[in-house]
Amino acid sequence: xxxxxxxxxxxxxxxxxxxxxxxxxxxxxxxxxxxxxxxxxxxxxxxxxxxxxxxxxxxxxxxxxxxx
Numbered sequence: 001x002x003x004x005x006x007x008x009x010x011x012x013x014x015x016x017x018x019x020x021x022x023x024x025x026x027x028x029x030x031x032x033x034x035x036x037x038x039x040x041x042x043x044x045x046x047x048x049x050x051x052x053x054x055x056x057x058x059x060x061x062x063x064x065x066x067x068x
Contacts, residue, residue, distance in 0.1 A: 001009075
């Protein structure tokens with residue numbers, strides 16, 4: 001293999017290493033974002049459940065007032 005071919009190959013390997021670093025960093029950011037979205041989803045589901053229970057309690061109270 002000629003020197004220029006080796007240099008071109010070394011440059012390509014360097015590019016691939018850099019691309020790998022970029023993709024690893026992006027993957028870490030995406031995983032972090034996914035974790036944050038999942039936590040937010042859990043919180044929203046909990047709030048939704050609380051709201052549903054409050055509404056059900058209000059409906060029950062209104063029905064009991066209707067019967068009196």
